[in-house]
Amino acid sequence: MHSSKREYIMEKNYTYLANWKMNFTIEESLSFFSDHYDNFILLSKKAENLITICPSAETLHPLAQMLQGTNIELGAQDCSDVLKGPFTGQVSPLSLKQVGCSFCIIGHSEQRALGVDTNERIATKCSMLLSSEIIPVICIGENSDDYNQGLTLEKLKSQLSPIFDMLKNNTHFSTPIVLAYEPVWAIGTGKVATPDHIESVLAWLAQQTVTQTSSSYKWKFLYGGSIKASNCATLKAIPQLDGFLIGGASLDFEEFEKIVNYR
Numbered sequence: 001m002h003s004s005k006r007e008y009i010m011e012k013n014y015t016y017l018a019n020w021k022m023n024f025t026i027e028e029s030l031s032f033f034s035d036h037y038d039n040f041i042l043l044s045k046k047a048e049n050l051i052t053i054c055p056s057a058e059t060l061h062p063l064a065q066m067l068q069g070t071n072i073e074l075g076a077q078d079c080s081d082v083l084k085g086p087f088t089g090q091v092s093p094l095s096l097k098q099v100g101c102s103f104c105i106i107g108h109s110e111q112r113a114l115g116v117d118t119n120e121r122i123a124t125k126c127s128m129l130l131s132s133e134i135i136p137v138i139c140i141g142e143n144s145d146d147y148n149q150g151l152t153l154e155k156l157k158s159q160l161s162p163i164f165d166m167l168k169n170n171t172h173f174s175t176p177i178v179l180a181y182e183p184v185w186a187i188g189t190g191k192v193a194t195p196d197h198i199e200s201v202l203a204w205l206a207q208q209t210v211t212q213t214s215s216s217y218k219w220k221f222l223y224g225g226s227i228k229a230s231n232c233a234t235l236k237a238i239p240q241l242d243g244f245l246i247g248g249a250s251l252d253f254e255e256f257e258k259i260v261n262y263r
């Protein structure tokens with residue numbers, strides 16, 4: 001990743017990834033963005049904010065054209081674990097780079113639930129993204145059973161282990177890596193993890209990245225799961241947090257704007 005782009009992304013205090021999932025068609029995505037264009041630009045011009053929109057795959061190209069000349073970044077919602085070949089229906093990280101993506105979500109619980117994404121496959125996707133100079137946004141999180149049994153860190157450890165193994169043999173240090181802690185029981189449910197729980201997970205994650213990976217890697221830590229304007233105050237008070245992965249609330253511009261603007 002070009003060093004000026006990397007510095008720009010790393011120096012931002014707060015990253016807001018709007019994960020539109022498959023909620024909008026191409027036309028709906030483009031009209032949502034153009035309807036709120038001026039206000040999106042205002043949000044992105046504030047020095048501390050990094051705004052990234054993750055539309056569905058077919059919208060990446062037309063949205064990229066609308067984002068040209070703005071400070072708003074483009075993100076994909078998933079990618080293939082190979083760069084090229086006979087893989088019907090897959091999207092190559094190389095194409096994501098060409099279309100203008102700076103970020104790509106991998107390991108989202110909605111993808112994991114389909115049973116296609118193993119922890120090993122997610123680690124390979126991460127490696128392909130790093131070699132393509134796209135920032136991986138690796139989603140990790142426990143389900144409600146794990147949470148109720150106090151097994152959160154065990155679950156995260158098993159999700160991260162192949163990624164840490166892969167990073168030991170990787171030398172693409174110039175692209176930052178984002179870990180998005182998203183408890184599965186909090187996604188789209190209206191339930192938010194408590195600040196104490198998030199803080200303890202983030203402290204553990206920070207310690208794991210220091211002990212398990214080269215200090216040359218640059219990390220950011222996000223939280224995702226039912227973030228709304230009404231609960232973002234307590235979440236923003238968590239000092240170790242670098243930003244949010246926002247699903248439902250990113251589909252309502254006023255709600256999204258309130259979350260970004262909350263101080």
Ligand code: PGA
Nearest residue numbers: 187188225226246247248
């Ligand atoms: P939510 O989704 O904000 O609607 O809970 C978050 C996510 O799935 O990334």
